[in-house]
Amino acid sequence: MAYRDSYAPGLIGPRLTPWVMRLMVALTAVFLALFVTDDLMRLDFRSWLVFEPERVLRQPWSVLTFPFVHLRVFELLFNLLTLYFFAGTLEERWGGRDFLKFCAVSAAGALVLATLLGPVVPPWLSGANVAWGFQGAIYGMLLAFAMEWPDMEINLFGILPIKAKWLAIAAAAIGFIASVQNGGLGLAHLGAFGTAFAYLRSPWAPRAWGEVPPARKASRRPQSKAVVPWAARKEQAAAPQPAQRPAAAAGARRGVRAERDLLDDVDRILDKISAQGLSSLTEDERKRLDEVSRRYRTN
Secondary structure: OEEEOOOOOOOOOOOOOHHHHHHHHHHHHHHHHHHHHHHHOOOOOHHHHOEOHHHOOOOOOHHHHHHHOOOOHHHHHHHHHHHHHHHHHHHHHHOHHHHHHHHHHHHHHHHHHHHHHOOOOOOOOOOOOOEOOOHHHHHHHHHHHHHHOOOOEEEEOOOEEEEHHHHHHHHHHHHHHHHHHOOOOOHHHHHHHHHHHHHHOOOOOOOOOOOOOOOOOOOOOOOOOOOOOHHHHHHHHHOOOOOOOHHHHHHHHHHHHHHHHHHHHHHHHHHHHHHHOHHHOOHHHHHHHHHHHHHHHHO
16 A cells, blocks of 8 residues: 655655554554463453453553454454554654654543443453454544545555545444444544544644655655745855955854854754654754744744
């Protein structure tokens, strides 16, 4: 599956970013471990990891462990594929910390709405109101991707082109129908979408939310909406200046050198983003970009 967009040509194909890789490994490892202990050895470790309101005081860790539990291999494969094709772009865009916060918020929204209003009774735990699976975070990611790049063309299976916004709507509809057919009310999917939407519209949204991502082109250095006319600024700084008084001329030369040093530093940071992704930046480098962005916007 590949995707591209007319205003963001650098976004082509999936990104296997650090936290996406860790999540995929963790989800797979937990599924295989529970398959051995519960399905083959007939033990009951799942009931200690899924979230059940009646047991939350005795099993408080289930608030953190329930997203990593999957009952069927197809659920796991769907979540792994979605992580691989979509989540890496969001992590690269927002950074690892903001990406994990968004996953947690989406999963929490799905959990609250599903457990409070729409009890689901799985066959292996009859009579209980239980929540499990990474689907809450997954549907939140699909919504975020569609909101950030709604008209991006995605080629499903390499043959079926569809825009990101329609793919998100189709995935939500399929998940809702499947939930209702399995005895639920589909509220987990609505909770994930609603919580993700509210979070992205709130003051706590990721810092990079809403900015145009840097394009990746081999022949040109990447640019972003936050830091725009570097080439023009360099040409302006290097252009010959009219005759000035000695003191003023010396000050102007110092200003030109400082301007060039600043632009070179920003170019270095942008090259690092192009090579390693946004999540590779240090806190000082992020502050540097924010400071320069505010400065040129003010000018």
